[in-house]
Amino acid sequence: MQKTVLAPADAGGGALRAREPFAAFVLDDASRQAAILASNEQGWTGARVADGGIAGAIESLGDMPTPGVLLIDVSESTDPIQDINRLAEVCQEGTHVIAVGSLNDVDLFRRLIQAGVDDYLVKPINPDALKVAFANLTRSRVAPPQAPANPGRLVLVVGARGGVGASALAANLAWLAGHMQDGRRAALVDLDLQFGSAALALDIEPGRGLADALRTPSRIDDLLIERASVKVDEQFSVLCAEEGLETPLQVDPTAIDSLIERLRLGFDCVIVEMPRSLVPSQSQLIAAADAILVVADYTLVSARDCPRLLTRLKEARPKGTIKVAVNRVGAPGHGEIKRPDLEKALGTKVNIEIPHDAQTATQSLQAGKPMVVAAKKAKTCGIIRSLAMDICDMAPAAKPPLWRRLLGKAA
Numbered sequence: 001m002q003k004t005v006l007a008p009a010d011a012g013g014g015a016l017r018a019r020e021p022f023a024a025f026v027l028d029d030a031s032r033q034a035a036i037l038a039s040n041e042q043g044w045t046g047a048r049v050a051d052g053g054i055a056g057a058i059e060s061l062g063d064m065p066t067p068g069v070l071l072i073d074v075s076e077s078t079d080p081i082q083d084i085n086r087l088a089e090v091c092q093e094g095t096h097v098i099a100v101g102s103l104n105d106v107d108l109f110r111r112l113i114q115a116g117v118d119d120y121l122v123k124p125i126n127p128d129a130l131k132v133a134f135a136n137l138t139r140s141r142v143a144p145p146q147a148p149a150n151p152g153r154l155v156l157v158v159g160a161r162g163g164v165g166a167s168a169l170a171a172n173l174a175w176l177a178g179h180m181q182d183g184r185r186a187a188l189v190d191l192d193l194q195f196g197s198a199a200l201a202l203d204i205e206p207g208r209g210l211a212d213a214l215r216t217p218s219r220i221d222d223l224l225i226e227r228a229s230v231k232v233d234e235q236f237s238v239l240c241a242e243e244g245l246e247t248p249l250q251v252d253p254t255a256i257d258s259l260i261e262r263l264r265l266g267f268d269c270v271i272v273e274m275p276r277s278l279v280p281s282q283s284q285l286i287a288a289a290d291a292i293l294v295v296a297d298y299t300l301v302s303a304r305d306c307p308r309l310l311t312r313l314k315e316a317r318p319k320g321t322i323k324v325a326v327n328r329v330g331a332p333g334h335g336e337i338k339r340p341d342l343e344k345a346l347g348t349k350v351n352i353e354i355p356h357d358a359q360t361a362t363q364s365l366q367a368g369k370p371m372v373v374a375a376k377k378a379k380t381c382g383i384i385r386s387l388a389m390d391i392c393d394m395a396p397a398a399k400p401p402l403w404r405r406l407l408g409k410a411a
Helices: 029-041 053-061 080-090 106-114 127-140 166-179 198-202 210-215 222-228 255-266 276-281 283-288 300-316 339-346 358-367 379-391 402-410
Strands: 004-006 022-026 048-051 069-073 096-101 119-122 153-159 186-190 230-233 236-239 269-273 291-296 321-329 352-355
Touching: 022 029, 022 053, 029 048, 029 069, 029 127, 048 053, 053 069, 053 080, 069 127, 080 096, 080 106, 096 127, 106 119, 119 127, 153 166, 153 276, 153 283, 166 186, 166 198, 166 236, 166 269, 166 291, 166 321, 166 379, 186 198, 186 255, 198 236, 210 222, 210 255, 222 255, 255 269, 255 283, 276 300, 283 300, 291 300, 291 379, 300 321, 300 339, 321 339, 321 379, 352 379
Parallel strands: 022 048, 022 069, 069 096, 096 119, 153 269, 153 291, 186 236, 186 269, 291 321, 321 352
Antiparallel strands: 004 048, 230 236
8 A cells, every 4th residue: 555654734734735836756765754854845844745656656646636846756667768658647737847766877867858857866865955956946947838819719610400510511610720821720629529520520530538638627738638639730630539338428517618728729720519418518618709600401400409509609608709500401301491481480690501512522521531622612612611711710812913823824
């Protein structure tokens, strides 16, 4: 059993905070006493000082917030670099790591630093050596990057019912958001963790970390997002999952907001396909959206459900852009009602109609690419491009001068 030694508690009782300033996982008494004395001098009384080295740290930190400064002993590790990488998977962003070990090896020191460790001390260590290491951390810290004045644009896509093509439309919009203008980057997030079809629409393997990220929002950082994302190319990344049905999914209510907020710091546009079942619980995300697209069709089910969705969306976001797109116009079984009937039920106008195009859809599926890539010249794709420019707030690409176009034709 792992033994934990606590440094003497302060007068206030020494209660551990949500994120401790310091914790140590060591393997010998000298390191343990040095950690207690040095942390007390820093004012970190009551700090967690435990046996177990880096193996104990990896086991324990998965169930607790990561401390600001972490002291770990790697002397019994057969592969310290691999273990440091495993440790990184359970650490929150901003944790500073000081490693201690038995080897006085410059090559090991350099490899540990390259792996993300802040310092390496050779045992036996003493409180003075640790105080110097703590001071070096203080001097090396830099102010965290400030959030950009204009975070990436957030667009929500919600299907009024299953089968209206919201997933395919979201994938096309997201691809365009990342490719219609130079220097832009876009992300697509499919929040249907079990039945989402973003991976199918783009012919990619789903990522492995999205569901885990949404279970533990405290661990959401740039590294976790990178591991959970599927990078289609330099301009376009996708976060999606195909979780099993063996057990119910446990998603922290605040995790989606944390994930999207983080994504907006790194991407110019974030397209979120939101299952309609999440609309009642995601008021904060809805309120944060720059634009919302509700996808419907000319069916009785859409006429029943789309007005309810619009009411809820407008309650969560009284002001802002909410557009209705009717997809697959002319498809068999999608013409039960006419446009005036749907608009009467909605109490608002349909903003855009996208015609059913079986040939283009087939080309897209066979190529494993969005329709706007597989059949660029199709009429349907032109309509989707216009929608992308509008809802993603993109200006059309500037045309080259007339003389350059004429020369191009002559060549």
